[in-house]
C-alpha cells in the first residue's frame with residue numbers, strides 16, 4: 162500500500178495543520194500556566210481576597226512580584242482571569258465558574274489538578290525518551306506527588322457523590338455489599354476515595370485495600386481517618402497478586418488501575434482465587450471505544466495522551482509486562498478476565514460516570 166492510499170479526505174493542508182499546531186501550543190502554555198497558578202496558590206488567593214493587584218497577590222502568597230504580574234497578565238490575555246485595566250495598576254479577579262473548576266475539590270466540574278499529571282510526566286522526559294528507545298518505563302512511584310495527587314483529586318468527587326448511587330443501582334452487587342459483615346476488596350486504591358465512598362455507603366461492610374505505592378497507602382490511611390471509616394478500612398501496602406486465601410472476599414473492586422499493572426492477569430487470577438464461590442469483581446476503567454479506528458473522539462484522544470506519558474511507561478517499568486496502556490479496549494479486559502479464570506468481563510449498566518465504564522468479572526460456579 163502506498164502512502165497516498167491511506168490518506169483520508171480529511172487530511173489537513175500544511176496551512177491547516179500549522180494552524181492546529183499553533184492552537185495546540187497555546188493550549189499547552191495555558192495548561193502549564195494553570196499548574197503554576199494552582200501549585201503556587203495564586204488562584205486560591207484571588208478566590209479568597211477578590212480583585213487584587215499583582216503586588217497584593219505576591220505579598221500574600223510569598224512569591225516574586227514580577228513573575229506574579231507576568232502570570233496574571235498572561236491569564237487575563239488567555240481569558241482565564243478578568244482584569245480591570247482602568248487604573249495604572251491593574252486588578253485581577255477569578256470568576257466563580259473558573260474558581261469552581263480550578264479550586265472546588267468537591268465539585269464534579271473540578272479539574273484544577275489535571276495539569277499536574279502532565280507536569281509529572283514532563284519532569285521525566287529524559288527517562289521517557291530512553292524508555293521509548295530501549296524499553297522499560299517510569300513507575301507510578303517515580304512520577305511522584307503530582308501524578309498521585311492529581312489522580313486522587315480528580316476521581317474523588319465522582320467517588321464521593323456518584324459511586325454509592327451507581328453501585329446501589331446494580332441490584333445483585335448492592336445486595337452483596339449490604340450484607341452485615343460483607344468483606345470487600347479494593348485493589349489499587351490510590352488515594353483511597355473509592356473505598357471510603359463505599360464504606361460510607363455500606364456501613365456494615367468491612368474493607369481491605371491493596372496498593373503497591375507506599376505514599377498512596379499513607380495518603381489513603383489519612384483520608385480514611387479524616388472521614389471516620391478507619392475502623393472498617395484496612396489499607397495495606399501489598400501487591401494485588403497476593404489477594405488472600407480462597408473465600409476471603411465477597412466482592413472485589415479495581416478502579417482505574419488494571420491498565421496500569423504490568424501483569425494484570427496475575428492480579429486478576431489472585432483476586433478471583435480470593436473470592437467466595439460465585440463472587441465477582443467490578444472493574445472501573447476508561448470508557449474507550451471498542452477498537453482502534455484511526456481518528457478518534459476526545460475520550461480516546463485524552464486516554465492516548467495519558468497513555469504515552471504516564472500509564473504505558475508505568476505498566477512497562479517492570480518485566481515481564483502485558484504493556485496495556487490507558488486505552489484498554491473492552492475486548493482486552495475480557496481476554497485478561499478469561500485468562501485469569503473469570504467467565505469474562507461484561508459491561509455494567511452504569512452510565513454518565515466521568516470518563517469511565519464499569520465491568521463485572523464473574524466467577525464460574
Ligand SMILES: C[S@@+](CC[C@H](N)C(=O)[O-])C[C@H]1O[C@@H](n2cnc3c(N)ncnc32)[C@H](O)[C@@H]1O
Pocket residue numbers: 301312313316348349350351352353355371372373374377399400401402415416417418421422423428
Ligand atoms: C491510576 S492509579 C488509580 C488509583 C485509584 N484507584 C483511583 O481510581 O484514583 C493506579 C493505582 O494502582 C496501584 N497499582 C498498580 N499496580 C498494582 C498492583 N499490582 N497491585 C496493587 N496496586 C497496584 C498504583 O500504585 C496506583 O495507586
